[in-house]
Amino acid sequence: MRRAVITGVGVVSPFGVGTSTFWRALREGRNAVRPIRSFDVTTFQTKIAAEVPIVHANRSWIEGHLTGDDSDLPFDRVLTDAEVSGALRDRKAAFTLLAGAEAWRAAGCGEAERNAPLVIALGLEQALLEDFSPVLRNGAVDWTDEPTLSLPRVRFRSAVDLPAQLLRALFGLKGSVIVNSSACAAGTLAVAQAAALIERGRTDVVLCGGADSMVNPLGIGGMTRLGAPSPRNQSDACRPFDTRRDGLVIGEGAAMFVLEEEERARKRNAPRLGIVAGWGSTQDAYRVTAPRPDGAAARAAMVRAIDKARISRDAIGYVNAHGTGTPLNDPAEAKAIRDTFGPHADHLPVSSIKGAIGHLMAAAGAIEIAASLLAFEADFLPGTTNHRQLDSECPIEVVGESGRSARVDWLLSNSFGFGGQNASIVLGRPQ
Amino acid sequence: MVGASAVTPRGVDWRGIVGALSAAKGSLLEVPQAALDSDPAPPRLYAMASPAARFAVLAMKLALDDAGWSTDREQIGLFLGVGASGGSMTELNNMLSESMEGGHFSLARFGKQGLAACNPLFAFQLMNNFTLCHGAILAGLGGPNGAFFSRGAGTFEALGAAIDSIETGECDRALAGGADSGRHPVTLAELQRERVLDPQSGASEGAALIALIAENEQPSVFVNAWAVAPDANDEELLGECMTEAQRDAIDFIVLAPWGGGARATLERWACTVAPHARILDISLTLGDSLAASPAMAWTVALDALASEGAHRALVLGAGNDGAIGVALFSRRVAS
Structure with missing residues (x-):
């Protein structure tokens, strides 16, 4: 049976650029939540986020993170085009390029991988509100007299698939481009679909992952209007599974992977970081504004993922939870975990990294898969930053702030999206 | 189906x-x-x-x-x-109007008055x-x-x-x-x-x-094959689907092209695969509805199979990014 293995990882996280930077920070139990710097939040209710530590994610910032190994990639041409079109006005474009390049490099990809499809989870367009001023007349947007040819292509908002277009140009990819737009479940679904393409024999290599940034005025403001973020503008604002939890923190970044058919990876001695063994998705079909409190659909996603991996539930040694730190998500997820694993849940370590890096929305599932790989790379389970007092409504074994050393062979990562889209994925230790 | x-x-x-x-x-x-x-x-x-x-x-x-x-x-x-x-647009207009100061967008006003003006x-x-x-x-x-x-x-x-x-x-x-x-x-x-x-x-x-x-x-209509290629001229990527399409006669083709360039490409494909098939270009009567157009084309194919006497119907769609999608439907048992 064909299986997909992860042979390359690239990460741009609120801790900075690079997978090693990300993993080191998680191992040290650091927290990346801090006051927003990329725009002036003086009048905004929400003033904190887990930002990638750069004010302007521009060309020089990208070029400052390139290595000699990137010299065979046409960064100069792609970045020139991106500047002309205005593409770099959307922060996630820069994150995607750097994460993609790292994954490509780490997997040792080159000409032989150019036919790979790209399966990527991307969040919403970035609204460029300042562009609307010249066309706002008498209280309404009116494009009638707007000049066209002199304006940059990226105007008013960036295209949803803009980062995918840049990646395709950077690597000269010839395969299909699939953009998953399933909100917070998208990152996990993208990796799952990439693995499915390999399992079903449609391709041997896929570039996949997710990127998002809602750290912009409408992103932060819109989420605040929904009441999703914690009202406390402090670095410990996101407290997954804790009695004091009161909301999420918005994060940003990207995580990209090269997935490869296992035997192909073995033959070319590519790094094998984890097996993508199973996945499942469901829909809560409950409410727009809340998850199903009984966790039944989330549980069904987990069960499907484990069954697909053809392992017993007791074989799962760690759960990377969605764990948003919101009042409603955490108890529903905890109930789903308990109902999935039964007595095994008494000793099954569960953690959420959102206390440290916030909620990366469409990229959340992807970066949490990258975090979970630490379990195989370093026999280390990331901790749950800001978790101090377990809520009795969340009766699971939550890994504390400092993380835990443990050897596990199978793990599960959950991603549950706004609107009720649930996704779970099972990763295995490479043999 | x-x-x-x-x-x-x-x-x-x-x-x-x-x-x-x-x-x-x-x-x-x-x-x-x-x-x-x-x-x-x-x-x-x-x-x-x-x-x-x-x-x-x-x-x-x-x-x-x-x-x-x-x-x-x-x-x-x-x-x-x-x-x-x-x-x-009403919400957007309200938000932007409340965010203007001296004829320009004010981030400070947006953070307070602009956001407050829109539906939560x-x-x-x-x-x-x-x-x-x-x-x-x-x-x-x-x-x-x-x-x-x-x-x-x-x-x-x-x-x-x-x-x-x-x-x-x-x-x-x-x-x-x-x-x-x-x-x-x-x-x-x-x-x-x-x-x-x-x-x-x-x-x-x-x-x-x-x-x-x-x-x-035992459905009445089968989806025999589908494919997507990022470049409408990439015959290699579409090859398998087109080979399947040519395995038996196609008598109905639905086109859903974005724009004249795509229309010409799809018509070329249609003539290559089934030169004698009846062709219906839905964008000429339904416009182009981006993500919805291909699905509308599938329903047209279904109607052709269900009520127009067609046996095998091919749908060719192309977006404004140059990518092409293909789906083959038939009334017969899927091969």
Whole structure:
């Protein structure tokens, strides 16, 4: 049976650029939540986020993170085009390029991988509100007299698939481009679909992952209007599974992977970081504004993922939870975990990294898969930053702030999206 | 396939659509309000849903009714091609108006007065996955699912994901389709600025779905093959699907091209694969509704098979990014 293995990882996280930077920070139990710097939040209710530590994610910032190994990639041409079109006005474009390049490099990809499809989870367009001023007349947007040819292509908002277009140009990819737009479940679904393409024999290599940034005025403001973020503008604002939890923190970044058919990876001695063994998705079909409190659909996603991996539930040694730190998500997820694993849940370590890096929305599932790989790379389970007092409504074994050393062979990562889209994925230790 | 739905500028009935489109002159671009009023959504939905989501809600209800799927809906899969965000312009105008200071956008005013001027649920209008979620919630669809951003060809990925989901046993029933509005003012402005609007068709809107079940359930129409290629001229990527298409005679071809360039490419493919087949270009009568167009084309193919005497129908769609999607349907047993 064909299986997909992860042979390359690239990460741009609120801790900075690079997978090693990300993993080191998680191992040290650091927290990346801090006051927003990329725009002036003086009048905004929400003033904190887990930002990638750069004010302007521009060309020089990208070029400052390139290595000699990137010299065979046409960064100069792609970045020139991106500047002309205005593409770099959307922060996630820069994150995607750097994460993609790292994954490509780490997997040792080159000409032989150019036919790979790209399966990527991307969040919403970035609204460029300042562009609307010249066309706002008498209280309404009116494009009638707007000049066209002199304006940059990226105007008013960036295209949803803009980062995918840049990646395709950077690597000269010839395969299909699939953009998953399933909100917070998208990152996990993208990796799952990439693995499915390999399992079903449609391709041997896929570039996949997710990127998002809602750290912009409408992103932060819109989420605040929904009441999703914690009202406390402090670095410990996101407290997954804790009695004091009161909301999420918005994060940003990207995580990209090269997935490869296992035997192909073995033959070319590519790094094998984890097996993508199973996945499942469901829909809560409950409410727009809340998850199903009984966790039944989330549980069904987990069960499907484990069954697909053809392992017993007791074989799962760690759960990377969605764990948003919101009042409603955490108890529903905890109930789903308990109902999935039964007595095994008494000793099954569960953690959420959102206390440290916030909620990366469409990229959340992807970066949490990258975090979970630490379990195989370093026999280390990331901790749950800001978790101090377990809520009795969340009766699971939550890994504390400092993380835990443990050897596990199978793990599960959950991603549950706004609107009720649930996704779970099972990763295995490479043999 | 065991059912379908189409919410188009020409109404909400997919049966007889081949005849209606064949007789039509010129393209209609907007879904008539009367069509939406035929099955009103809950009032609360209108505060939270984009136009595309409202089309999708109606299309899901109609497709489920058409397939007779009234029970066990928590197991039904749902895979949808979706477009860009589509928030209310009234909300946007209110927000921007309150954010102006001295004729310029003021971030400081936006942070307080601008945000306060908009509906708290505005974000739900913007999130394009809600094009899928609103309908799933209202219809109780709890199976595997995915929303795929589509400029046209991406909707074929939704079809592929639905087929994979059935073939691998994740679910035994699924809806696949697309919903979008090219009529949203921001989208329309982008298309005009990029000069990709086709004067022969025009940007339109709508939603369409097909209801899929496993082959062993003996459906009346089969999906024999599907493929997506990022370049419409990439014969290698389309090769397998086209080989399958040429295995037996195709007597009906539905084209859903974005723009004149794509139309010429699709017509070339059509002539190569089945030079004697009847061809219907739906963009000339339904406009181009981006993520929704391919799904509308599938329902046209279904009607051709169900009521026009066609045996094998090919759908060729191309988005404004140059990608092409192909799907082959037949009334015979799938090979």
